[in-house]
Amino acid sequence: MAIIVNLDVMMARRKMSLNELSERVGVSIVNLSILKQSKGKAIRFSTLESICSALNCQPGDLLEYRDDGAGGE
């Protein structure tokens, strides 16, 4: 997966648990776990906005592109 979700890193920096983030953002713990593991298919702008607001960060802090050498696949 070329796009990495650094949700766990940001949560650790803000010392916020998954439960707390789930309550603040209004997204279920299961969905946040899937997102944290970069297994989601897509992320809505509204969800991204809520997460950024709850973690007081920028979208760029959460999402990262890594070239995995698969020719952009």
Added chain:
Amino acid sequence: MIIFTLFMVVILTMQKQNPTLLSVVSLATGALFLFSLLVRQNINFKPFFTSKFNFLTSKIRHQKEFDLPKDILFDKMMEVLTEARFKVRYADKGAGVLFATSNISIFSWGENIYVDMAEADGMTKVDFCSACFFGIVSWGKNEQNYERLMETFESSLII
């Protein structure tokens, strides 16, 4: 439901010609129907409904692998089943077993949905089985159930 009603009409019509045999057949069918209706929501009767030897219950099976840990997938599947308008009747997270039923409609008495999960090589293998609780033909309801579940699952990955 329509098929069952038609079946009962045929039985009642033919009863005039050979009363004894048809009485036995209709009684046995009726008893089996009532038995299936009574036990359909009981997880202990899963082998009865999913058995390949039970030709009176039409069923389909699908197997799919997911790149998600079993614990997360189990919770997700619970969420997805509810979202897809199935009623979760039994859930055992440790064993990775889920049992749900679909609603009764004018065309169907409802189907039993069995989902079994097993973790292997970092993947989770999911066995899906949709079985009519009574009916030789499902009229595509079982396939529709599987497609509805998978569509809901796929769309739920857009977070």
